[in-house]
Amino acid sequence: MALRLVEIYHPDTDEALEVPDDTYDVLGHWTYAIDDDQRVDRVLLEVEETESFLDWVDDTVVTEYRVVLQSVEATLPRPEVEAEEDDEDAEDDNEVSVARVGRAELYEYARDATDVSGYYYSLIALSVVVAAGGMLRDQTAVVIGAMVIAPLIGPNLALALGTTLGDPDLLGRSAWANLTGVGLALGGSLGLGAAMTVDPTTGELAVRTVIGLPDIALAAAAGAAGALAVTRGGATGLVGVMVAVALLPPVVATGLLFGAGHPGAALRAGLLTVTNVVSLNLAAVCTFLLLGVRPRDWRDVAQARTSTRIALALWGSALIVLALLLWRFA
Incomplete structure (x- = not known):
């Protein structure tokens, strides 16, 4: 207890x-x-x-x-x-039945997760170098090590939480943390791809250019698991690795392939990245809603309901379009 x-x-x-x-x-x-x-x-x-x-x-x-x-x-x-x-x-209205941490603790987690400090950027940069090295050498263990380093779980869960609560400030900070983190990872891997010899048939790279329903399921499971871990107040370290599985390797693969002059393979890796981001956030928002995460004030509740509906419609539509693209070009 x-x-x-x-x-x-x-x-x-x-x-x-x-x-x-x-x-x-x-x-x-x-x-x-x-x-x-x-x-x-x-x-x-x-x-x-x-x-x-x-x-x-x-x-x-x-x-x-x-x-x-x-x-x-x-x-x-x-x-x-x-x-x-x-x-x-x-069934009493005053009875508390939600088995999760309170709203205040969730906000505190999101505030820390969206702190885009030099430490955050340093971890992103280091994880890109490690992931790129593991992919170029086709060493799965090294790529896993990069996913342990990458601090990608916090900004993505904060984005889903901001969507669920309809909090514009939290949405803005989490979106900025995600964009700057992914931008740094993409830019760094582009530079590494231009400077090194990249073989697109290498196993760790080639697997990031093949997209299917299992990839969507993986990203969705990562988003749901991350939301569950946060709302239960548990450690997010291992779940963070799972989230990084869906985000870091595809981003690095996209940059390496573009930088090395393989646009076709890079576009497929980029499509995988976008698909994973959409699936992860959609699943995290749905999990927060199922666990009863709501704002307190009725005015905020109305705003959050509108924000969530718009987000679910956008994420859902994007996922359908991406699934159709996957089916069309499979």
């Missing part, structure tokens, strides 16, 4: 928060003044209840406040696992 410690700092003139026990399964609640002007309420909850609880705090605490959310590794004595409630209680 994943737990979160929610700390609510508010003016000491306020009374301690009266958390409704009939709505939230509070595992612990401590409150005390920390100085002459400030009070803190610490509430221990299961991770599934944090989003609804933070919404309740926002409605209840009318004065200025600050919330700090901490992951709890363990607590003693261990919380008892209660029996499942009956169906009537589970």
Whole structure:
């Protein structure tokens, strides 16, 4: 059972928060003044209840406040696992039933993932060099190593999250992170392709010029797995490798082949890249929706619904067009 410690700092003139026990399964609640002007309420909850609880705090605490959310590794004595409630209680509007981390944690992940710093660009550049070397030497293990380095999971999941929440700022930052990352990878591999001898029949290159339904399924599975990993608060390292499988090698193959003067093969690798991007983001958005990721404010909900519908229509239409192209030129 994943737990979160929610700390609510508010003016000491306020009374301690009266958390409704009939709505939230509070595992612990401590409150005390920390100085002459400030009070803190610490509430221990299961991770599934944090989003609804933070919404309740926002409605209840009318004065200025600050919330700090901490992951709890363990607590003693261990919380008892209660029996499942009956169906009537589970259908209560106030009952929290979403088995995922809260909206605040998802936003924090997306904020970190779209930080296009020198570190981000350095990892992209290094992963391109490693991937290009592995492809030119036809060494699969080296290409896998490049996918371990590439930080491509964060910007793509942030893009899908921004689409789901209808957040223009998050959409803009995640789109910029994706475009600059892919642009750097493509530009670097173009330069390497122009400077080195590239054999398009090499196994690791040739496989990126053949496109089929398994490639669409792979990218979709990567997007869904990434969204699941983030919403469960789990580690995304291994899932990030899977996302990089769908993105990094096709981009590098496209650049190498174009730079070496093989436009036909490069176009097929580029088509694979676009297909994977579309499939990955479409699957991630659908997964976020199925897990109940929504904005809080009703005005934001309406905006998010419009944004999601437009995105699903665009991603879906693009995927259909790409599938038709694959069928036509297969």
